[in-house]
Amino acid sequence: MKQHLQTLFTHAIAQLKANGDIPQDIIDDIRLERTRNTEHGDFACNIAMILAKKGHKRPRDLALLIIEQLPTDDAIAKVEIAGPGFINVFLTPFAYHALIDNILTTKETYGRSQIGAGQSIMIEFVSANPTGPLHVGHGRGAAYGAALANLLKAVGSKVHKEYYVNDAGRQMDILATSVWLRYLELCGESLTFPSNGYQGDYIWDIAADLHRHYAEDLQQSTKTVFENISPDANQGGDKELHIDALIKRSQELLGEKSYQLIFQKGLEIILENIRSDLEQFGVTYDEWFAESSLNTNHTIAKTIEQLKAAGHTYEQNGALWFRSSAFGDEKDRVVIRENGQFTYFASDMAYHLNKLERGFDHLINIWGADHHGYVPRIKAVMTALGASAHRLTVLLVQFATLYRGKERLQMSTRSGEFVTLRELREEVGRDAARFFYIQRKSEQHLNFDLELAKSQSNDNPVYYIQYAYARICSVFRHEKNKVWSHNKATLKQLGNPHEQALMVTLSRYPEVIEMAAHAYEPHQLTYYLRDLAQDFHTFYDSHKILIDDNELRQARLSLIAACQQVLRNGLTIIGVSAPEVM
C-alpha cells in the first residue's frame, strides 16, 4: 500500500522535473507516513516541504503542483494539502477490500518482501562458553537472535545462524579440572574444592557420569594432587595461580589421553545440554562452529601471519602485539602471549576472518552489553585485513534482571546460584519467555517479572494476543456446519469504523516487518501484534460475526480470517505459538 503510493509520488515528481517546474538535480527521497490523526487521511507526505527550499517555491504551491501530476488511482479517494504543506492521502474502501483479498490469497507469505533479497547474512548469537548451563541472561540473546533471523528471512535475505563454541582455552581447562576433582570426591577422596573452580551441581552430574563409566580408573590420591600446589585465595594465596597449578597437575597426573577424556566428556555433556535447551526454546542453528577447529586448521597462525605481513604487528616484552590503535581502537592488543599461547582475541580474529572467507555479505554478532569494549578491536582487525568494518554489525543486548513480583532475583554463575534458562522456561512457559525477552528494545535493560509472565490475565500481552487468535478459531468452529469460503465480492460490505480500523492495522503489517528488519528491532512486531489483537477484540465485542445476513457474515469471516492469518504470521516470526484453543 505504502509502496504503491510511493510509486505514484515518484511518478509525479519525475513529471515536474520533466516540465522544468523543479530542478533536475534535486533529491527526491519520497517518504510517506501513516497519519496519527484520521482527519489527516491515511497517509501523509512531506515531500513538498523538503523540496520547497531547493525548488525555490512555497511548500503549499509545490504541493499543489505535485497533486496535479499525481496519477489517478482507484485506491485513492482524495488528496488534500494541509498545514505547512503536508499532502494528505485518503484511501478508498476498495483499497482495503483488495487488501483482505490479498492476505487471504498470499497467506503465510503476506508481509514478506524482497528488500533484503540477494543478501546473505550470517548471524551469530548466544555462543555461551560450554562451561555450564545457559542462564536467563543467555535467553535474551537466544530469543532476540532467533526472532531477528526470522525477520531477515521475511524480507528475503539468506540467513545463516551460527553458534560459536568456545571449546578451547583456559576456561575449558578449569572445567575439566573441576570435573575431575568432583570425580575424586565421588571416589571417596576428601579435598578442598578450589574457589575459582566451577561450583554448580552440574559438575557433580558430569563427574558421576564419569564415575559410572570408569569407576575408580582415573583416581589419584588427594595428597598427590595437591602436593606443593600454590595456595588458594582463602589460604592467603591467589585463586588464579591455584587453579592454574591444579590444571597443570591434573594434566601431568592423568596424561594427555585421560585428561582429554575428561575434558571431552565435560564438553560433550554441557554442549548437548545447551543444544537441547535451545531446541526446546525453539531456537535452532545452521551450524555449531568449534573454536578448536581454528587451531587444528592453523587458521589462527595464518591470520597472524597475514597481519604480520601487512606490517600491523610488533613485538614488545616478549609478546606479539596487533597495532589496533591504528584502526580506531583505544590501545594495541596482544595476540601471542609471552608464554607463546594465543590470546582469546587471536582466535576471535581468526574466526571473523573465517566468516568473511565463507562469503557472507554481512555479519551480525549478538553480544551481551558487557562485551561492548570489544567491538572496536574486532572491527580494527577487519579493517587491517582489508575488509570493510561495515560488513560487521555488533548488536549489544543489555542485561535481563529477573524479578518475582517486587523481589529481585540474584544471579551468579560461579556460585552456581543462577537461574537457568531451562528453569525459566519450565516456570513461565516457552511462549511467555520468548515474548517477554523480545518485547523490549535490545539496548534497553529488561526487567523480567516471572509472576507477570506466568499470569494468565489481562496484564499479560502474550495471552492477550494468543486469545485473539483462539477466539477467531472458535468462531470458525461454530461456523463449521455452514459453508464459508472467501468470496471477494462480499467484501464491499465491510466499512464500519471498527472494521475499518482493523483493516488499516492489517495493512500496516508489511511496513512493520520491513521496519523491524531494517532496524534489527523485533520488539516492533510485539507492539504491532498487540495493536492488532486489540483492534480485533474491539471489533469482536461490538459486532456479531455469525449473523443471518449472508453476505455480511461472509465478509466478516473473511476479515477475521485475514486477521487470523496475520496474527499467525507475526507470532511465527517472534517464535510464539498460535494456539487454536487455550
Place this chain on the structure above:
RNA sequence: GCGCCCGUAGCUCAGAUGGAUAGAGCGUUGGCCUCCGGAGCCAAAGGUCACAGGUUCGACUCCUGUCGGGCGCGCCA
C-alpha cells in the same frame, strides 16, 4: 579518568530515516455478558519527554555541555 548504553505518565515501556494535538499496558476511578470464548470491551484521570544551550519553517528525535543510572576499560575468556 576515558569509552559505550540508558533517562518519556505513579510503575513497566513504545515513539526508524527531524513533522501536525507525545502514545500503549499495568495501576487508580466508573461503566459493559439473554449474544460467536469476560484471558474480553468502553470511558475518565494522569506529562516541564532529566536539565541548559544550539542547529531550522519545525526537535522526544540531530549537535554541545551538565546531572543521574547501568556496563566496560587484562599477556581472563
